[in-house]
Amino acid sequence: MTDHTGLCRLSDLAASREELETIRHQIHQHPELSYEEAETAALVAGKLEAWGYDVTRGIGGHGVVGTLKAGSGTRTIGIRADMDALPIREQTGLPYASRHDGKMHACGHDGHTTVLLGAAQYLARTRRFDGTIHLIFQPAEEAGSNSGAQQMIADGLFERFPCDAIYGLHNHPGVAAGTFMFRPGPFMAACDTVKIAIHGKGGHAARPHLSVDPIVIASGLVMQLQTIVARNVDPTETAVVTVGSMHAGHVANVIPELATLELSVRSFSDDVRALLETRIRTLTEAHAAAHGARVEIEVIRGYPVLVNAARETEFARQVAAELVGEENVIAPFPAIAGSEDFAYFLQERPGCFLRIGNGAGAPMLHNAHYDFADDNLTVGAAFWARLAERYLGAGA
Incomplete structure (x- = not known):
């Protein structure tokens, strides 16, 4: 001893x-x-x-x-x-x-x-x-x-x-x-930040059919992003996708050109970390394209x-x-x-x-x-x- x-x-x-x-x-x-x-x-x-x-x-x-x-x-x-x-x-x-x-x-x-x-x-x-x-x-x-x-x-x-x-x-x-x-x-988790810019087509609130509304697209995307952990990540793994920031528009009667989201993405393995980034990009691009919008996605790698x-x-x-x-x-x-x-x-x-x-x-x-x-x-x-x-x- x-x-x-x-x-x-x-x-x-x-x-x-x-x-x-x-x-x-x-x-x-x-x-x-x-x-x-x-x-x-x-x-x-x-x-x-x-x-x-x-x-x-x-x-x-x-x-x-x-x-x-x-x-x-x-x-x-x-x-x-x-x-x-x-x-x-x-x-x-x-x-x-x-x-x-x-x-x-x-x-x-x-x-x-x-x-x-x-x-x-x-x-x-x-x-x-x-x-x-x-x-x-x-x-x-x-x-x-x-x-x-x-x-x-x-x-x-x-x-x-x-x-x-x-x-x-x-x-x-x-x-x-x-x-x-x-x-x-x-x-402790890896933590990455994802910034998403949704570029639509602005217009008058009374004529939404003539616009591509980035607020509607962003709102739908928030819910779609929640499916990544629920339906793409192995249930025995741990991951978090949180939308912590959403900004668009300034007044009630104007459909804006732009909506932005910022995500906090956390994971406990390199494989899950890579999967989350891939799914966020694929889902975001497809969702925006379905509505006729264009997106820019920036992934900022944080601590591993x-x-x-x-x-x-x-x-x-x-x-x-x-x-x-x-x-x-x-x-x-x-x-x-x-x-x-x-x-x-x-x-x-x-x-x-x-x-x-x-x-x-x-x-x-x-x-x-x-x-x-x-x-x-x-x-x-x-x-x-x-x-x-x-x-x-x-x-x-």
């Missing part, structure tokens, strides 16, 4: 709670949108340097990597936290609420960053591992495309900072704080399916169970239809992206009343510290 004595425990981070809260609240008060994370990156780099890390700045934009080595081991591990905020006007009324109107940490990246800083401080103090740790603080996760993960990879992240495995986490409102959730294989490696996921689950008990671990957790650019890292290296509960009754992500649960700061930091110690030690 492996001896896990001496590894990080929850009690080892208890004394850091007040300091970590101060750091998170500072970041929360000063949210920065994707590609604008200069102040947050400077705070992170300054903390890491003070604790003895070899710090590299400006990777893929405002990305920061802190490297710490101990012993003579050759194994390496990467742990990632995201730093950017969202263009949302905060309505929490908290004393540390955003000071920048229209910008808010409504997804908890302030918490993710602070959790990893908590682990960084502990690991630098104890150094009970044998190998190399790369702590990756990533910008622009919320970008949707051309994201921070893509930019850091393009900037040579894994060539400059080799990682045998990479790990990341996200908070999860609706589940009790301190609860860990894992799922091997496809865990996030696929967790089985071995690394089971390892992380074991670490969580050791730390908080099996009763506070959910595995397997259901797949999530949201998307996450950590998927790009997992295309390059094996690893695991996990969830930590943010409160059973907590406001949902991307909500103006959302706030990261401070109870997770020490729990998450202890988890990352123990994971690194186990991965780079005899218990791996």
